[in-house]
Amino acid sequence: MLGGFQLEGCDVYASCEPCPMCLGALYWARPARVYFAATQADAAAAGFDDSFIYRQIGIAPPSATSP
Numbered sequence: 001m002l003g004g005f006q007l008e009g010c011d012v013y014a015s016c017e018p019c020p021m022c023l024g025a026l027y028w029a030r031p032a033r034v035y036f037a038a039t040q041a042d043a044a045a046a047g048f049d050d051s052f053i054y055r056q057i058g059i060a061p062p063s064a065t066s067p
Contacts, residue, residue: 005029006030007030007031007032009031010032011031011035012029012033012034013035013036014034014035014037015036015037016037016038016039017039017042018034018036019043019048019050019053020050020053020057
C-alpha cells in the first residue's frame with residue numbers, strides 16, 4: 001500500500017497518451033515516468049479526439065467555450 005495519492009518512484013503504463021483529465025491526475029500523482037503506446041493523433045484517428053480540450057486549456061475562462 002502506498003499510503004497516499006502520490007506515485008513518486010512509480011512508473012505508469014497506459015495504452016494511449018494521457019487525455020487532459022488524466023494528465024492533470026498524473027501531475028498531482030508525480031510518478032517517476034509515464035509510458036504510453038498511442039499518441040494523441042492515434043487516438044483522434046480512432047474517434048477519441050480531445051484536441052478541442054487542449055486548445056481550451058490555454059484560453060482565459062471568460063473567452064473559453066463549452067462544448
